[in-house]
Amino acid sequence: MFRSMHDRWTAPLSWVGRSAVATAAAFGQFGSFAGSVLRAVPDVTTWGRLLILQMARLGVESIPIALFIAAFTGIVLALQASYTFTGAIPLYFVGVLVEKTMILELGPVLTGLALAGRVGANIAAELGTMKVTEQIDALETLAYDPVAYLVVPRVLAGAIMFPFVVAFANAMGILGGWVTSLNLLDLSTPEFVRGLRLFFRPFDVQFSLIKATSFGLVVTALGCFFGFRTTGGAEGVGRATTRAVVAGSMMILVLDAFWAVALL
Amino acid sequence: MSIQLQEVRKAFGEKVVLRGVSLEVKEGETVVIIGGSGSGKSVLLKTIVGLLTPDSGRVLVDGQDVAALRRQELYELRRRVGYVFQFAALFDSMTVADNVAMGLRRVPGMSQADIEERVRESLRLVDLEGYGERYPAELSGGQRKRAGLARAIATRPKYVLYDEPTTGLDPVTTALIDRLILKLRDELGVTSVVITHDLASAYRVGDRIAMLHDGVIRFEGSPADLRQTEDPVVRAFVEGRPELLQEVV
Numbered sequence: 001m002f003r004s005m006h007d008r009w010t011a012p013l014s015w016v017g018r019s020a021v022a023t024a025a026a027f028g029q030f031g032s033f034a035g036s037v038l039r040a041v042p043d044v045t046t047w048g049r050l051l052i053l054q055m056a057r058l059g060v061e062s063i064p065i066a067l068f069i070a071a072f073t074g075i076v077l078a079l080q081a082s083y084t085f086t087g088a089i090p091l092y093f094v095g096v097l098v099e100k101t102m103i104l105e106l107g108p109v110l111t112g113l114a115l116a117g118r119v120g121a122n123i124a125a126e127l128g129t130m131k132v133t134e135q136i137d138a139l140e141t142l143a144y145d146p147v148a149y150l151v152v153p154r155v156l157a158g159a160i161m162f163p164f165v166v167a168f169a170n171a172m173g174i175l176g177g178w179v180t181s182l183n184l185l186d187l188s189t190p191e192f193v194r195g196l197r198l199f200f201r202p203f204d205v206q207f208s209l210i211k212a213t214s215f216g217l218v219v220t221a222l223g224c225f226f227g228f229r230t231t232g233g234a235e236g237v238g239r240a241t242t243r244a245v246v247a248g249s250m251m252i253l254v255l256d257a258f259w260a261v262a263l264l
Numbered sequence: 265m266s267i268q269l270q271e272v273r274k275a276f277g278e279k280v281v282l283r284g285v286s287l288e289v290k291e292g293e294t295v296v297i298i299g300g301s302g303s304g305k306s307v308l309l310k311t312i313v314g315l316l317t318p319d320s321g322r323v324l325v326d327g328q329d330v331a332a333l334r335r336q337e338l339y340e341l342r343r344r345v346g347y348v349f350q351f352a353a354l355f356d357s358m359t360v361a362d363n364v365a366m367g368l369r370r371v372p373g374m375s376q377a378d379i380e381e382r383v384r385e386s387l388r389l390v391d392l393e394g395y396g397e398r399y400p401a402e403l404s405g406g407q408r409k410r411a412g413l414a415r416a417i418a419t420r421p422k423y424v425l426y427d428e429p430t431t432g433l434d435p436v437t438t439a440l441i442d443r444l445i446l447k448l449r450d451e452l453g454v455t456s457v458v459i460t461h462d463l464a465s466a467y468r469v470g471d472r473i474a475m476l477h478d479g480v481i482r483f484e485g486s487p488a489d490l491r492q493t494e495d496p497v498v499r500a501f502v503e504g505r506p507e508l509l510q511e512v513v
Contacts, residue, residue: 134353141347
């Protein structure tokens with residue numbers, strides 16, 4: 001009786017303790033994994049010829065989904081800006097809001113979240129399947145460093161290509177806002193461009209691309225990390241994929257806040 | 265030179281898989297390791313190529329302690345060891361020819377023409393000529409195993425480790441794989457360690473047979489010795505008679 005009451009009180013605490021230890025261990029393991037990635041970077045002969053392929057797969061093939069999201073975001077931003085201003089603020093400020101919001105925030109973050117799903121899930125599922133079918137062990141036995149062969153080209157491709165994808169998304173969002181302003185808001189092109197240029201600073205673009213690079217690094221690195229840790233067959237691959245997407249999305253939001261605090 | 269396992273112990277968390285395994289594989293011989301499911305046979309094989317590190321004890325290949333090797337030294341050693349995986353572990357995204365060529369691309373001084381020639385030769389050895397441009401998904405189970413074998417022997421390794429090479433195959437394909445193992449021993453002079461459940465296969469290819477039971481080598485001897493052993497645990501496994509285990513209890 002006393003024991004069951006005792007267990008009832010301590011069980012939640014035990015769960016919190018175990019979760020905290022598991023989380024700390026996961027951070028430690030990710031740190032160790034990141035170290036192995038850095039050590040594998042000089043092995044260019046292994047990853048060099050795979051980089052272009054990964055840049056195409058992770059970057060170029062992600063452009064359509066990024067453009068789709070950005071176009072609709074630009075449309076909505078323009079309409080919401082006009083709705084919010086309600087005549088109190090000159091309508092050319094629509095250009096200001098579309099440009100600033102797309103470049104500083106929604107371009108990189110929405111694209112990052114979409115790619116956390118597309119790229120992070122793809123990497124975790126692919127490497128997870130390779131892990132459970134012993135293909136990663138096979139690479140080892142053939143004298144390949146699996147980290148140099150599988151992880152380095154993906155992480156570098158993510159860091160290189162995410163800024164390009166985000167740059168296209170930013171441009172598409174502004175284009176969407178411009179077309180909407182012309183057709184639905186009675187705003188002329190010179191007025192919209194006036195708004196765009198009013199508070200534009202070249203640093204806005206740098207800020208956007210720095211964020212995109214960091215998102216590319218974490219999304220691909222987490223996809224690889226969870227893929228490499230996969231155990232237990234198809235169910236394990238599903239679990240690794242979910243974890244990669246959730247962790248990637250969370251890290252994008254954390255980094256988003258970090259860069260705002262650090263650079264703005 | 266040879267492969268030597270000295271008092272190898274390995275545990276995964278609470279579960280102790282190897283409790284002090286000692287075994288020597290001499291140059292040019294084929295040693296078959298038999299044992300029940302989960303007895304640690306694959307773990308043992310993985311310690312030989314450094315895919316797993318023993319908790320204690322030593323694994324020596326050509327006199328080198330595998331666990332003590334630096335990464336580059338380990339890769340040098342792995343070029344001398346071919347590994348045939350239980351389910352072939354072929355790279356899905358590559359053709360059979362590319363799979364076989366993977367190890368060859370790590371061999372210094374091999375030109376593209378040399379690699380292509382060696383790939384053809386290796387596929388010919390396992391009777392898979394003309395399958396080079398197919399993808400693993402387009403092969404049958406037996407063909408996959410043979411493609412895995414071709415990949416393992418492409419670099420002409422001194423040692424080949426087979427992890428259940430005939431599991432799940434029909435008797436004809438099993439006999440074909442056994443003949444290939446013998447052919448590789450006779451034609452390429454490879455030293456082999458074969459893990460199997462299949463006793464017919466073990467008798468066919470083994471110069472010596474060892475049985476892993478309860479984390480230790482319970483029996484070691486020639487195929488003839490295995491047939492004559494009085495050890496009830498070994499007989500229970502060999503004859504498929506679990507009731508003999510009651511004699512042990």
